[in-house]
Amino acid sequence: MHLDVRSSAQPAPGSDASAADVFQHVQEGLAVIDAAARFVEANPAARALCGLPAGDVAGVPSPFPAPGSAPSPGSTAEATVEWLAGRPGGRREFSYLVSQVPGREQWVVSFRDVTVSRRQQRRLAAIAKAASRVASKRSLVGTLEALAREVAQTDSLAAVQVLTVDSGGHRLHVMGASGFVRAPDFFDKLMQCRARGARLVMLEALESREPLVVADRYEAVMQDPAWEPLHELMGRPRWDWFASVPLLARGEPVGILNAFFAPGQTVGDAELEFLLAMAEQAAMAVDHAALLERERDIASREERQRLARDLHDSVVQQVFSMMMQARSLGVLVERGLPPAPEKVAQVADDLSASAEDVLADLRGMVVELRPATGPARGLVSALRSLIDTTGARTGLDATLDVDDPAGELAGLDADLLEDVYRIIAEAVHNSVKHASAATMRVRVAVVSHGSRRRLVAEVTDDGCGFEERSAPPGESSPAGGFGMTAMRERAARWGGVVRVRGLSPGGTRVHLTLPLLPSLPTTDPNDEEPSA
Numbered sequence: 001m002h003l004d005v006r007s008s009a010q011p012a013p014g015s016d017a018s019a020a021d022v023f024q025h026v027q028e029g030l031a032v033i034d035a036a037a038r039f040v041e042a043n044p045a046a047r048a049l050c051g052l053p054a055g056d057v058a059g060v061p062s063p064f065p066a067p068g069s070a071p072s073p074g075s076t077a078e079a080t081v082e083w084l085a086g087r088p089g090g091r092r093e094f095s096y097l098v099s100q101v102p103g104r105e106q107w108v109v110s111f112r113d114v115t116v117s118r119r120q121q122r123r124l125a126a127i128a129k130a131a132s133r134v135a136s137k138r139s140l141v142g143t144l145e146a147l148a149r150e151v152a153q154t155d156s157l158a159a160v161q162v163l164t165v166d167s168g169g170h171r172l173h174v175m176g177a178s179g180f181v182r183a184p185d186f187f188d189k190l191m192q193c194r195a196r197g198a199r200l201v202m203l204e205a206l207e208s209r210e211p212l213v214v215a216d217r218y219e220a221v222m223q224d225p226a227w228e229p230l231h232e233l234m235g236r237p238r239w240d241w242f243a244s245v246p247l248l249a250r251g252e253p254v255g256i257l258n259a260f261f262a263p264g265q266t267v268g269d270a271e272l273e274f275l276l277a278m279a280e281q282a283a284m285a286v287d288h289a290a291l292l293e294r295e296r297d298i299a300s301r302e303e304r305q306r307l308a309r310d311l312h313d314s315v316v317q318q319v320f321s322m323m324m325q326a327r328s329l330g331v332l333v334e335r336g337l338p339p340a341p342e343k344v345a346q347v348a349d350d351l352s353a354s355a356e357d358v359l360a361d362l363r364g365m366v367v368e369l370r371p372a373t374g375p376a377r378g379l380v381s382a383l384r385s386l387i388d389t390t391g392a393r394t395g396l397d398a399t400l401d402v403d404d405p406a407g408e409l410a411g412l413d414a415d416l417l418e419d420v421y422r423i424i425a426e427a428v429h430n431s432v433k434h435a436s437a438a439t440m441r442v443r444v445a446v447v448s449h450g451s452r453r454r455l456v457a458e459v460t461d462d463g464c465g466f467e468e469r470s471a472p473p474g475e476s477s478p479a480g481g482f483g484m485t486a487m488r489e490r491a492a493r494w495g496g497v498v499r500v501r502g503l504s505p506g507g508t509r510v511h512l513t514l515p516l517l518p519s520l521p522t523t524d525p526n527d528e529e530p531s532a
Contacts, residue, residue, distance in 0.1 A: 029094070029111045032101070037066045040106055049092070049113055050083060063094060067107045080114065091156055093118045116270075119155065123274045126154040130281035140164075140289040141495030141515070144176030144282055151259065151278050152178040155271065158239035158262045163202070164247070164255035164286050165522065166413050172202075172256065172520045173413070175495075176282075179237060179260060182452065187520050189229040196226035202256045203522060205244040209253055211276065213267045217242035241267050245275045247283035254286045289493060322354045379409050379417045380444070386425055387442055394432055396440050403445035408453075412516070419490040420444075420457060420514065423498065426483045427459035427510040435463025435508060446516070455496075457512040465502040487512075 029046035031039055039057040042050070050063060063083035083092045096111035130147050144162045152160040159179025163172040174187075183189075194200060205212045214220075218240050221227045227234070239260040247255035257279045261267060325347050332339050339347075380402050391398040402409075409417075424442060431440055443458045484500070487510075491498045496514035503509055 029109075029113075031062065031109045031111075033062050033064060033067070033107050033109055035067060035105050037062050037064055046111070049094070049111070062109070063092075064096060064098065064109055064111075067098065067100070080118070091115075120270070122154045123277075126150045127274075127277045127281065130278060131284075139492035139495055140285055141175050141517075142492075143285045145495075146176070147278060147282055147285070148176035148178045151257070151275070155259075155265075155274065156262060157259055157265075158237045159260040161258040162247075162255065162282055163258070163520070165206075165253060166415060170522055171413065172206075172522055173517045175255070175517065180233065181236065183233055186230075186233060189233065190520060192229040193227050196228075198224065198226035201242065202244040202258055205246050206253050206256055206522065209246050209248060209251075211243060211245040211272060211279075213241065213243045213272065215241050215266070218263075238263055241265060243267050243272065243275055245272075245279040247279050247286060249283045249287035249290075254283055254290075257282060292489070292493075318354050318358050322351055322358075325350055325354075379412075379421055380404075382421055383424060383442065383444065386421075386428060387440075390428055390432060390440075396432065397438060398428075398440045399442070401441065401443045403443070403447075406446070408446045408516070409444070409455075412455075416494055416514070419493060420455065420512070423487045423490050423512055424457055424459060426487050430483060430510075431459060431461040431463065431508065435461045437461035437463030437507070453516040455512075455514040455516055457514075459510045460503070460507065462503075462507040465506045465508060 024043050026043065027045055029043065029049045031042040031046045034040055039052070039060045039062050042052060042057050046052070047057070052060065063081050065081065078095045078097055080093055080095050083094060092113060093115045094111040095114045096109050098107050098109045100107050130150060144164070148160040148162045151157065157179070160177065161174060161180075162176035164175050165172055180186075190200075201212050201214055201217075218238070221234060222231060240263045241261040243259045243261070245257045245259070246253045247257060257275060259275055261271075265271075329339055329344065329347055380400075383402075384400055387398045387400045390396060424444075428440070428442065431437055440459065440461045443456075443460075445456050447454050447456055484498075487498045491512055491514060494514050494517070496512060499511045499513075501509055501511075
């Protein structure tokens, strides 16, 4: 392609228009660049696409790579390039072809704007990827964290937050985020802003179950004294428009997706449709996690039915045997045939042994049937009762250590406390059943790593060791059985991890690590109605 822009004054003989006329009036962007990828000339379409200033553009850097790294001259393969245009709308994407001007160190670039089509392609890919994550049954925290990043990267947003509502519908937890710096006191400061009268748009969207879009939200927040506690945290990265989209599952709100748009971006129908599609995938992930929890409840009920059968097959039968033995002695006495001392001693020994077996079985079942822990009772209280009962039933030297100087455990979500208790109880049960240990130590602590807080729990015994344990015939191994699967699923629900390893020279350690997610009340603590 050879365009001599210097010959724009006179058309070639016998032609209707000169190359220069084509250069100036064609609808596609045409530009001449030098070896350093700087503009030499650009037609009006190219100036409009690149947001170039009026007047001479010679020497202005172009969006395109230096010709040495560009497609070879005469190449018919289009390449794409991104450009932070000096115009409203911010980042643009161009598809282009480049050809060298014969005999000169100049290149002609033909390009067009593919921002909308490429963005649509990325949005469709992001929706498909989010749907795949939901279908793959990853942890809820992992899924929503990835979804937040996907939304932010796909539309080049400044920041994204995904929050979910707890089972009681009273608090919002951040389950995924991208953009803003994570700060442990973010929600504390947000509550301060709320107390000052700050408008929390996401609570309005949650209550109305409709997406809300606010233009120029950044300026309103930064100029509002009520938001002063969060000015520093929310000031970086810079953003402008704000959209809050509720996550709806079966018509009920289960969370919120907050999108903070970069300066120059606006929220139109296409942007809102993408957010709605991603919010739908997030809602499906939350709903899927809730369905799994209901399945666990069903499994728990089935386990209670199994215990009831065990109660009938063991305890009831043993008590019936004890009753028959005692009645036989009574029958002999009634007939005037007092039993010999040896017979009385034998029956007494049998009754004593049966009573011990019954008591052991009952204590074991009481531990397994122990009601779920809750905020009123407290995790520590429930664990102390579990350890005391286990020690009394088995003779194990069992101890509980709690490191929570700030008392944070008492304020955690009830569902999270329930899962933590069940994980520890299952680890204790496995140790009693498989380890043949003499001592057991249970430790629970709240620890901080930079701006993040974690709950850490360990169950350690001095038994036969993890690798040497074997399951009874017909049962799964301790490492991969239903119990361990349930423990890992409960931890994964909150983005946590359960690890099991053998100790030297003997023993096993079950280690739980659980991130503590910040949360926000959905209603004003001083008012039953949501804050406006």
